[in-house]
Amino acid sequence: MHFSPLIVGTMRWSSWGAGHSERQIQNLVESCQELGLFSFDSADIYGGYTWEACFGNALSGMGLVRESYQLISKGGIKLPGGARPHEIKSYDLSKAYLLNCVDQSLMDLKTDYLDLYLLHRPSPLMDPEAIAAAFSLLRSSGKVLNFGVSNFSVQEFELIHQYFPQLSTNQIELSLTEPKSLMDGRVLQQQALGLQPTAWSPLGSYFSLEDEKQSRIKPELSRLGKKYDASEAAVLVSFLLKHPSRIVPVVGSSKSESIQKMARALAFELTTQEWFSLLELSRGYPVA
Numbered sequence: 178m179h180f181s182p183l184i185v186g187t188m189r190w191s192s193w194g195a196g197h198s199e200r201q202i203q204n205l206v207e208s209c210q211e212l213g214l215f216s217f218d219s220a221d222i223y224g225g226y227t228w229e230a231c232f233g234n235a236l237s238g239m240g241l242v243r244e245s246y247q248l249i250s251k252g253g254i255k256l257p258g259g260a261r262p263h264e265i266k267s268y269d270l271s272k273a274y275l276l277n278c279v280d281q282s283l284m285d286l287k288t289d290y291l292d293l294y295l296l297h298r299p300s301p302l303m304d305p306e307a308i309a310a311a312f313s314l315l316r317s318s319g320k321v322l323n324f325g326v327s328n329f330s331v332q333e334f335e336l337i338h339q340y341f342p343q344l345s346t347n348q349i350e351l352s353l354t355e356p357k358s359l360m361d362g363r364v365l366q367q368q369a370l371g372l373q374p375t376a377w378s379p380l381g382s383y384f385s386l387e388d389e390k391q392s393r394i395k396p397e398l399s400r401l402g403k404k405y406d407a408s409e410a411a412v413l414v415s416f417l418l419k420h421p422s423r424i425v426p427v428v429g430s431s432k433s434e435s436i437q438k439m440a441r442a443l444a445f446e447l448t449t450q451e452w453f454s455l456l457e458l459s460r461g462y463p464v465a
């Protein structure tokens with residue numbers, strides 16, 4: 178599957194974040210398209226199950242050619258307190274539930290197909306045969322073009338992959354401040370299969386937690402920002418882009434200026450020394 182160089186995450190455009198109006202969503206989509214960013218990441222639960230209908234209304238009012246943008250959605254989490262009657266938080270990756278989730282996302286997003294559908298979280302009760310059966314049906318009906326998972330361990334990915342080898346990605350948490358998946362095999366597994374890992378929260382905790390890690394990283398990040406004429410956020414994104422597995426960061430800002438600044442990361446490459454110096458500052462110790 179061919180993503181845009183950065184995937185645009187929409188979670189914080191919803192009532193879970195900025196709560197953008199239809200017009201504001203349209204302006205953001207337009208500015209992303211001007212930057213060459215055409216892959217949009219969503220999930221049924223965003224905004225307590227309200228986001229995809231807002232996004233669908235905004236998109237359908239723009240009159241865009243459907244092939245000019247990609248829609249990524251996720252399902253399988255049952256969230257209480259939202260628009261659906263779930264009593265406790267749980268996961269449901271049964272065939273019937275997934276088929277129903279996709280139909281709902283298609284209806285809300287006002288589209289005939291999703292470019293990519295992800296299992297939002299692994300479930301301890303997941304049955305790979307049922308998942309493969311759901312994916313096969315969704316593929317043959319043309320409702321979903323590509324499939325993947327999110328937040329899966331190496332073993333969990335392997336289990337689904339055995340039954341449905343056409344998986345396109347594992348969308349995982351990955352950033353300079355949360356680099357664990359670079360070391361625990363999740364990124365390597367995607368690389369070995371020739372897949373592009375997709376990385377959510379690419380800025381990690383850098384802007385949200387004023388902790389020791391942030392103070393260690395800050396001077397170097399700001400020095401590199403000056404060197405490359407880029408924002409701190411762009412340098413954080415460039416840390417991911419340096420990886421040879423061709424990680425695609427899923428950027429989550431709700432502001433077009435910030436997305437534009439992060440896209441600057443596509444125009445420069447950190448040196449290997451700079452990459453390791455950032456890793457060392459994040460972890461607080463040098464490599465062995």
Ligand SMILES: NC(=O)c1ccc[n+]([C@@H]2O[C@H](COP(=O)([O-])OP(=O)(O)OC[C@H]3O[C@@H](n4cnc5c(N)ncnc54)[C@H](OP(=O)(O)O)[C@@H]3O)[C@@H](O)[C@H]2O)c1
Binds near residue numbers: 185187189377378
């Ligand atoms: N698969 C999963 O389980 C999962 C989990 C979480 C997220 N996601 C996906 O990943 C996407 C990205 O996640 P994320 O929102 O945590 O990503 P992020 O890009 O790491 O963080 C974005 C957040 O950082 C803030 N921020 C503060 N300073 C910033 C700066 N200088 N530049 C840019 N942003 C700055 C943004 O605020 P402003 O909005 O005010 O700019 C926004 O709240 C989500 O939209 C969602 O699509 C997936």
